[in-house]
Amino acid sequence: MIAAALLAQSDNGFFRERTDSCVTDNGFCPGWFFGHIDRYTTPFLQHVFLVVVSVGIGFAIAFVLAVTAHRRRWLVGPVTNITGILYTLPSVALFFLLLPITGRGNVTAIIALTGYTLLILFRNTLAGLDSVPEDARDAGRGMGLTERQLLWRVELPLALPAIMAGLRIATTTTVGLAALAFFAGAGGLGEPLEAQKAFKTNVVFAGGLCVLLAVVLDAIILIVQRFMTPWTRAA
Amino acid sequence: MTAPDTAQSEGPSATPAEPLEFRAATKRYGGATEPAVDALSLEVPAGDICVLVGPSGCGKTTAMRMVNRMIDITEGDILLGGRSVRDREPAALRRDIGYVIQQVGLFPHRTIAQNIATVPELLGWDRSRREERVRELLDLTGLEQEMGSRYPAQLSGGQRQRVGVARALAVDPPVMLMDEPFGAIDPINRERLQNEFLRLQERVRKTIVFVTHDIDEAIKMGDRIAILQRGGKLQQYGAPEELLMHPANDFVRDFVGADRALKRLALMRVRDVNLWTPDEVPFELELDADRRPQAWRDPQGGQSTPVLTVDRDDILRDALSDLLLSETQYGAVVDESGRLTGILSVELIHDFLAPEAVGSTNESP
Numbered sequence: 001m002i003a004a005a006l007l008a009q010s011d012n013g014f015f016r017e018r019t020d021s022c023v024t025d026n027g028f029c030p031g032w033f034f035g036h037i038d039r040y041t042t043p044f045l046q047h048v049f050l051v052v053v054s055v056g057i058g059f060a061i062a063f064v065l066a067v068t069a070h071r072r073r074w075l076v077g078p079v080t081n082i083t084g085i086l087y088t089l090p091s092v093a094l095f096f097l098l099l100p101i102t103g104r105g106n107v108t109a110i111i112a113l114t115g116y117t118l119l120i121l122f123r124n125t126l127a128g129l130d131s132v133p134e135d136a137r138d139a140g141r142g143m144g145l146t147e148r149q150l151l152w153r154v155e156l157p158l159a160l161p162a163i164m165a166g167l168r169i170a171t172t173t174t175v176g177l178a179a180l181a182f183f184a185g186a187g188g189l190g191e192p193l194e195a196q197k198a199f200k201t202n203v204v205f206a207g208g209l210c211v212l213l214a215v216v217l218d219a220i221i222l223i224v225q226r227f228m229t230p231w232t233r234a235a
Numbered sequence: 236m237t238a239p240d241t242a243q244s245e246g247p248s249a250t251p252a253e254p255l256e257f258r259a260a261t262k263r264y265g266g267a268t269e270p271a272v273d274a275l276s277l278e279v280p281a282g283d284i285c286v287l288v289g290p291s292g293c294g295k296t297t298a299m300r301m302v303n304r305m306i307d308i309t310e311g312d313i314l315l316g317g318r319s320v321r322d323r324e325p326a327a328l329r330r331d332i333g334y335v336i337q338q339v340g341l342f343p344h345r346t347i348a349q350n351i352a353t354v355p356e357l358l359g360w361d362r363s364r365r366e367e368r369v370r371e372l373l374d375l376t377g378l379e380q381e382m383g384s385r386y387p388a389q390l391s392g393g394q395r396q397r398v399g400v401a402r403a404l405a406v407d408p409p410v411m412l413m414d415e416p417f418g419a420i421d422p423i424n425r426e427r428l429q430n431e432f433l434r435l436q437e438r439v440r441k442t443i444v445f446v447t448h449d450i451d452e453a454i455k456m457g458d459r460i461a462i463l464q465r466g467g468k469l470q471q472y473g474a475p476e477e478l479l480m481h482p483a484n485d486f487v488r489d490f491v492g493a494d495r496a497l498k499r500l501a502l503m504r505v506r507d508v509n510l511w512t513p514d515e516v517p518f519e520l521e522l523d524a525d526r527r528p529q530a531w532r533d534p535q536g537g538q539s540t541p542v543l544t545v546d547r548d549d550i551l552r553d554a555l556s557d558l559l560l561s562e563t564q565y566g567a568v569v570d571e572s573g574r575l576t577g578i579l580s581v582e583l584i585h586d587f588l589a590p591e592a593v594g595s596t597n598e599s600p
Contacts, residue, residue: 143334
C-alpha cells in the first residue's frame with residue numbers, strides 16, 4: 001500500500017504553489033501547512049511503517065538473544081559487543097554501506113534501523129530477566145515448574161516493566177533515526193524536511209510530526225504496559 | 236460445612252502422609268574435600284515433623300533439598316513412600332511435595348489466589364476446582380477470602396508466610412519441605428504462626444522435613460529432631476525429650492544449651508496441664524457474655540486489675556515468660572475464640588517442673 005502511494009507521488013511540484021508573501025519569504029505560516037497537509041501523509045505513513053517494522057523485528061531478535069543469554073551467560077559479552085558496535089555506527093554510513101548489497105529502498109533502511117534497536121532491547125530484556133527475585137525462582141522450581149514454565153509464567157512477566165522501558169527508548173530513538181531513511185531511498189518525514197529545508201513552515205511541521213509520532217507511540221506502549229502489569233500499581 | 240460433591244472438595248487433607256527415609260544420602264560437591272552431607276540415614280514416620288537443626292554450614296538445607304531433587308544426591312538414596320526419588324522425574328516429583336522457604340517466594344505478579352493455585356494449574360485442574368480449593372486453603376490458613384484478589388506486596392510478612400503454606404498445601408501433597416519458614420518473621424508473630432501451624436498439622440497430618448538453626452523452634456515444632464554438625468554429620472536423632480534428657484555427646488549437649496531443664500517447658504502446652512478453675516484463685520474473674528476474661532477483682536477492696544490471657548495452645552515456656560513479664564501469679568487461659576478454659580499459675584508450672592528436674596540435675600527448689 002505504501003509502495004503504491006510512493007509511486008503515485010510524483011516529485012515534480014512538491015512544493016511549488018508558493019504565492020503568498022509568508023511562503024515566498026520562507027517564513028512560518030501554519031495556514032500553508034494545514035492547506036497542504038496531504039503532502040505529508042505519505043511520508044508520515046512511511047515513517048510509521050519504518051519505525052514499527054524495525055522495532056518489531058529488532059525486538060524479536062533481541063528477545064531471542066536475551067532469553068538465550070539469560071541461561072547461557074557466556075553469550076552476554078559477545079552479544080553486547082556486537083550489538084554495541086551496530087549501535088555506534090553512524091546511520092548514514094550504514095545506509096551507504098548497505099546500498100550496494102540491498103539496494104535503495106525499505107530493506108536497507110529497515111536493516112539499519114533494526115540494528116540500532118538491538119543493544120537497547122537486548123540489554124533491557126536481559127536486565128529484566130536478571131531482576132526476577134531469586135526466591136520466586138527457587139519457589140517456582142521447588143513447586144515443579146519446568147525451566148520453560150518458569151520463563152513464561154514467572155520470569156518474563158516479571159521482566160515486563162524493564163522490557164517495555166526498553167521498547168519505549170528504542171521506539172523514540174528509531175523515530176529520530178528514521179528521519180534519515182530517505183538517504184536509503186525509503187522515504188519518511190526526512191524527505192520533505194530535506195527537500196525544502198530553507199522553508200521554516202516545512203521544517204517546523206515535518207519535524208513536529210516526528211515529535212508527535214514519538215510521543216504517540218511512547219504513550220501507546222506505556223498504556224499497554226500499565227494494562228499488562230497491574231501488580232506494579234498495587235502498593 | 237458438608238461437601239456434597241467430594242470430587243470438588245479436597246477437605247483439609249485427603250491424601251495419606253507417606254514415610255520418608257534417608258539411606259546414607261550423601262552430597263559431594265566437585266572440588267570440595269569434605270562432603271556437604273555425609274551418609275545421612277534417618278527415617279521419618281508418616282505424619283511426623285522431622286526437624287533438621289544445626290549450626291550454619293551443617294548441611295541441613297542441602298539435606299532437605301535433596302528430597303525434592305533441588306540438589307541431586309551423589310551417593311545413597313532417599314525413599315519417599317518406599318520409592319526412590321532418583322527414579323522420578325524432578326518436576327513431577329516436586330509437584331508432589333509441598334515446598335516452603337524462608338523468603339516465601341510468592342510470585343509478585345500474581346494475586347494471592349493465583350499464587351495458591353500454582354500447582355493445581357500445572358496439573359490442569361479446571362477453574363471451579365481451583366477456586367474451590369483456594370477458598371478452602373484461605374480458610375484453613377486463617378486468611379480472609381478477600382485476600383485472594385490482592386497482590387503479595389499488599390500483605391504483611393506473616394500473611395505472606397501463611398500464603399506460602401497454603402500454596403504448598405494446594406494439591407494436598409503427602410510430604411512437605413519447610414526451610415526456616417518462620418525465620419524472617421518478628422518474634423511475636425513467629426510464635427503465633429508456629430502455634431497456628433501446629434494446629435494445622437493436627438488436621439492435615441503431613442510428613443514434614445523442617446529446617447531451622449534455632450533449637451527452641453526445633454523443640455517446639457519437632458516430633459523428632461536430627462542434630463547435624465558441619466559437613467552434614469548426624470549427631471543425634473530422636474524425640475525432643477530424648478535430646479534434652481539424654482544428649483548423645485558434648486556437641487549435642489552444647490547445642491541444646493545449658494538451660495535444658497527449662498527447655499522441657501517447651502515440650503508441654505498450656506492445655507496439657509491440669510488447669511485450675513477460677514475458684515482456686517483468691518480473686519474474682521470478671522467475664523463478659525461470651526465468657527471472655529475482662530479483669531480481676533479483689534473481693535475485699537473491690538478494685539480491678541488487668542487480666543493476662545494465655546493461649547491454650549501456647550507452650551509452657553512462653554506462658555511462664557508472659558507471667559513473669561507481667562509480674563502476675565495467674566493467667567486466664569483462653570481458646571481460639573478468646574473464651575475462658577481455665578487458670579494457669581506459676582505454682583502449676585513449678586509443680587510440673589519439680590519432680591523430673593530433680594532427677595536429671597542437682598537443682599532443688
